[in-house]
Amino acid sequence: MSLGTYSFADLSWMFRKATLPWSDLLNASTSLLMRKYNLNEGVLVLDDTDLRRAKTTSRIYGTHKVYDKKTGGYFNGQCIMSLVLVTKTMTIPLGMRFYRPDPKYRAWEKADKLLIKAGVKPADRPKPPERDPNFPSKEDIALVQLGDFHRKHPDFIVKAVLADAAFGTHSFMEGACKKAGCKQVISQLRENQHVVVGNSSMPVKEYFSKREATSQTVLVRGGKLAKMTVIPARLVVKAHGVKRAVIAVKNEGEADFRYIVATDMTWRDLDILQGYTLRWLVEVVFQDWKTHEGWANLAKHPDEDGSVRGVILSLLLDHALLLHPAQQTCFENSTPANTVGSLKRAAEGEAMFVFASEIASDVNPSRMVEQLAAKFKTYFPLSSSKKHMSGRDLGRQEPMPALNHHAIIDLLDGMTVALA
Numbered sequence: 001m002s003l004g005t006y007s008f009a010d011l012s013w014m015f016r017k018a019t020l021p022w023s024d025l026l027n028a029s030t031s032l033l034m035r036k037y038n039l040n041e042g043v044l045v046l047d048d049t050d051l052r053r054a055k056t057t058s059r060i061y062g063t064h065k066v067y068d069k070k071t072g073g074y075f076n077g078q079c080i081m082s083l084v085l086v087t088k089t090m091t092i093p094l095g096m097r098f099y100r101p102d103p104k105y106r107a108w109e110k111a112d113k114l115l116i117k118a119g120v121k122p123a124d125r126p127k128p129p130e131r132d133p134n135f136p137s138k139e140d141i142a143l144v145q146l147g148d149f150h151r152k153h154p155d156f157i158v159k160a161v162l163a164d165a166a167f168g169t170h171s172f173m174e175g176a177c178k179k180a181g182c183k184q185v186i187s188q189l190r191e192n193q194h195v196v197v198g199n200s201s202m203p204v205k206e207y208f209s210k211r212e213a214t215s216q217t218v219l220v221r222g223g224k225l226a227k228m229t230v231i232p233a234r235l236v237v238k239a240h241g242v243k244r245a246v247i248a249v250k251n252e253g254e255a256d257f258r259y260i261v262a263t264d265m266t267w268r269d270l271d272i273l274q275g276y277t278l279r280w281l282v283e284v285v286f287q288d289w290k291t292h293e294g295w296a297n298l299a300k301h302p303d304e305d306g307s308v309r310g311v312i313l314s315l316l317l318d319h320a321l322l323l324h325p326a327q328q329t330c331f332e333n334s335t336p337a338n339t340v341g342s343l344k345r346a347a348e349g350e351a352m353f354v355f356a357s358e359i360a361s362d363v364n365p366s367r368m369v370e371q372l373a374a375k376f377k378t379y380f381p382l383s384s385s386k387k388h389m390s391g392r393d394l395g396r397q398e399p400m401p402a403l404n405h406h407a408i409i410d411l412l413d414g415m416t417v418a419l420a
Contacts, residue, residue, distance in 0.1 A: 011301075011310075012301050012302065012306060014309075015301050015305060015306045015309040015310050015313075016301070016302065016303055016305045016306045016309075020309075022308070022309050022312050023312070025312070025316065026094075026095060026312050026315055026316060027152055029315075029316055029319040030085075030092065030094060030152075030153075030319070031152075031153070032319075033090075033092060033319060033322055033323070034153070034156070036323070037087075037089055037090065037331060039087045039089065039090075039156075040155070040156060040157060041087070041088075041156065041157035041158075041159055042085050042086055042087035042088070042156070042157075042158070042159065043085070043086045043087075043158070043159050043160050043161070043162060043275065043278055044083060044084070044085060044086075044094075044146065044149065044158055044160075044161045044162070044180060045083070045084045045085075045086055045161075045162045045163075045278065045279050045281065045282045046081070046082070046083055046084075046142045046145070046146075046161065046162070046163040046167065046282075047081075047082055047084075047163070047164060047279070047282040047283075047286075048079055048080060048081045048082065048099065048138060048166075049079070049080055049082065049286045050066050050077050050078070050079050050080075051077050051078045051079075051080070051300075052066075052075050052076075052077045053075075053076050053077050053078060053300060054076065055076055056076075057076060059302040059303060060078070060300045060301075060302070060307065061078070061098060061303060061304040061306070061307040061308070062078045062079070062098035062099070062100045062304075062307065063076055063077060063078055064076070064077075064078075064079070064100060064101055066078075066079060078098060078300075078307070079098070079099040079100075080096050080097070080098055080099065080311070081096065081097045081098075081099050081138060081141045081142060081145065082095070082096045082282065082285070082286070083095050083096075083142075083145040083146070083149065084281065084282045084285050085149075086278050086281055089331050090322060090331060090337065091281050091284070091285060092318075092319070092322070093285050093289070093315050093318055093319075094145075094149060095145060095148070095149075095315070096311055096312075096315070097141045097144070097145060098304075098307065098308065099136075099138050099141060100135050101135065102129075102131060102132050102135035102137075103135070104129045104132065105128065105129055105131065105132075105135070108126065108128050108129055109128075111126070112125055112126070112128075138166065138167075139167060139169065139171065139172045139175075142163065142167060142172065142176070143172070143175045143176065143179050146161065146176055146179040146180045147179040147180075149180070150179060150180050150181050154181075158180045158181060158182040159182065159184065159275075160182060160184040160185065160186055160264075160275050161176045161177075161180050161182060161184070161185045161186070162185075162186050162187075162275070162276060162278060162279040163176075163185070163186075163187045163279075164187065164188060164279070165187065165188035165189070165190060167187050168187035168188050168189050168190070168193075168261055169239070169240075170237075170239060170240035170241065170242075172185075172187070173185045173187060173240070173261075173263050174263075177263060183263065183264040184262060184263060184264040184267060184275075185262070185263045185264075186260060186261070186262045186263075186272060186275060186276045187260075187261055187262075188258055188259060188260055188261060189204050189237065189246065189259040189260075189261045190204075190259075191203065191204060191205040191256075191257075191259065192204075192205070193237065193238070193239060193259075194237075194238040194239070195207050195235040195236060195237055195238060195246065196235070196236040196237075196238055197235070201238050204235075204237075204246065204248075204259050205257070205259075207233075207235070208231050208233070208248040208257060208259070211231045211233070211248075212231070213229045213230065213231045213248070214229070214230055214231070215227055215228070215229060215230070216228055216229075216230045216270065216273075218270065218273050218274055218277070219274050219277075220274075220277045221277050221278055221280060221281060222274075222278075226251065226252070227251075227252050228249050228250065228251055228252070228273070229249065229250050229251075229252075229257075230247060230248070230249050230269065230273070231247070231248040231249075231257075232245070232246075232247045232248075232269040233245075233246050233247070233248075234246070234265055237261065243265070244261050244262060244263065244265070245261070245262040245263075245264070245265045245267070245269070245272060246259060246260070246261050246262075247259070247260040247261075247262075247269055247272060247273060248260075249273060260272060260273065260276055285318075288318065288339075288340040288341075289314060289318070291341065292340045292341050292344050293314045293317045293318055293340065293344075294310075294313075294314045294317070318340065321340055321343045321344065321347075324338075324343050324346070324347065326338055326343065326346065327343060359372070
């Protein structure tokens, strides 16, 4: 869009070499939004997303073998942990961290699975290696992100922390309460996790299969009402060693239950369910980043600084669009906000209008138009298409008289075979 003023190499150099306080810029931007819109409470949402890269990557940071949930196979890609803030007014991406698996721990996991499959008892299998601090787990990264936010914004009231089933562990849920300075953490249990009933324990799926379900109307993401099948309970989760609020829930048309778990049992079951539906908003943030804000492309700049700082710039773009005059009007009047895609198109149109105004007001507008036309030809060149045959050779595509005798011989041979 700069018509050659800035090149891809210029951006890459800025990401890797410029001495800008990148993390401080993002934190300052978050503080500005909070102050501008008087945001003092909200919900923190944690999730991760994967980015497919080329099969061979030598300098792209954090690439590794990633499990493909769609195909059941694997691809070479990046994994990013994201922290998102959901308030009564807006949803703000707060930051990201690249996840890289520990090579030694991953090798142990692979070998351990083979030993389990072979029937080797736990006592006879090698113990897991110590975690390398250079390769923190997803849980460790998530807790650091929560702690950073609470430390930088100590007066902000975190109503709850939301995370998917990968974070439904005792260590994460208790740690998140301390790091974020809140009482409520909502996640999910796997169907095979055990709950304590009396003097025995059983899988959570088995426990709820014996309980009677009820139909309940739930406000999904503060928008539409949806009917859900719900079974609430207060149970000791065996792996956690404490009692939790556990709710079996499924939407209309779904066959299987999901098992929501929450630390603060003073919340109503309905409030826990409605709060957990806000977790879906992080998927919208991911879609906006990948489609409109350069996130997927900027994350593949060379080396760690290139990738990390490129993503920070894309987050700053999201923050900037929250300050667009049209978006401010929506927030101030409590009307539905505009999409990132429409705001981006509006900003591009405004830039073109300003540029046209500069041409019209110049003392020699025809000279500026000629310069612009020359730049367009240079930076928007036309490419040759392989779809059309113009300028290419189709071949002869017609009979050769010299080969007529071969055709007659082949015809006679065919007739002989048919008569035989």
